[in-house]
Amino acid sequence: MIGATINEHPDRLEGPSPATQVALDMAKRSVFLLPLVILFGAALDGTEGALSVAYALAIVVINFVLAAFVIGRAAQISFALVFGAALGGFAFRLGLIFLAILAVAGQEWVRIVPMGITLIVTHLGLLVWELRYVSASMAYPGLKPKEHRQGVREPVRS
Amino acid sequence: MSAIASAASQAIELAVEATADEQKANAAASSAGFAYGLAAIGPGIGIGYLVGQSVQAMARQPEAAGMVRTTMFLGIAFVEALALIGFVVFFLAQA
Numbered sequence: 001m002i003g004a005t006i007n008e009h010p011d012r013l014e015g016p017s018p019a020t021q022v023a024l025d026m027a028k029r030s031v032f033l034l035p036l037v038i039l040f041g042a043a044l045d046g047t048e049g050a051l052s053v054a055y056a057l058a059i060v061v062i063n064f065v066l067a068a069f070v071i072g073r074a075a076q077i078s079f080a081l082v083f084g085a086a087l088g089g090f091a092f093r094l095g096l097i098f099l100a101i102l103a104v105a106g107q108e109w110v111r112i113v114p115m116g117i118t119l120i121v122t123h124l125g126l127l128v129w130e131l132r133y134v135s136a137s138m139a140y141p142g143l144k145p146k147e148h149r150q151g152v153r154e155p156v157r158s
Numbered sequence: 159m160s161a162i163a164s165a166a167s168q169a170i171e172l173a174v175e176a177t178a179d180e181q182k183a184n185a186a187a188s189s190a191g192f193a194y195g196l197a198a199i200g201p202g203i204g205i206g207y208l209v210g211q212s213v214q215a216m217a218r219q220p221e222a223a224g225m226v227r228t229t230m231f232l233g234i235a236f237v238e239a240l241a242l243i244g245f246v247v248f249f250l251a252q253a
Contacts, residue, residue: 090241119242
């Protein structure tokens with residue numbers, strides 16, 4: 001089982017975080033999405049548009065990974081910390097996104113419209129895409145197990 | 159004398175126009191900020207409710223904590239899209 005296992009401390013989790021596993025899988029999928037997004041940006045605004053959408057996609061992916069890492073780390077410390085980490089992390093990450101865009105807003109290569117569209121569409125698109133691969137069952141709390149051609153499941157990792 | 163008066167009136171008109179433009183820009187900026195603030199309220203409430211319920215679920219059934227955490231993460235990401243939309247609108251309104 002890839003997900004966390006319960007130990008003798010019921011107030012926290014041990015083992016790898018399934019949320020981090022899901023976020024890293026989304027980062028992997030974003031690599032496949034990148035050429036498509038760059039083509040879209042180039043079609044809208046040339047090289048500047050392509051650079052802007054690539055920057056926006058990087059923001060989305062870093063946002064997902066950071067969110068999963070913060071929640072996973074908080075749950076390994078204490079369940080009580082998850083609430084603060086999730087809400088504080090939300091405000092913190094919004095601030096980070098704001099700063100990341102504000103830092104480049106005046107640059108010549110930045111096109112706000114393709115960047116904004118990419119932020120929203122890739123955020124939702126990656127999530128919906130990932131939902132197909134999320135198991136969220138007690139046996140496999142993260143991703144669904146990969147099935148071999150013969151239909152045999154991968155050996156379970158503890 | 160009349161030339162001076164007309165020049166002065168032109169200068170006053172320009173100053174009034176500049177002030178009106180500045181006022182418009184200030185109003186646009188403050189409206190964009192206000193809209194962004196409003197857009198962040200809903201996701202804040204949503205995430206608070208979502209995480210509260212998730213923590214309760216983890217406390218009631220610790221063996222399902224991994225599954226709950228994955229679902230919570232995805233839920234947070236979906237709710238956060240609303241805040242991102244408000245954020246993008248903020249930048250577009252300023253552009």
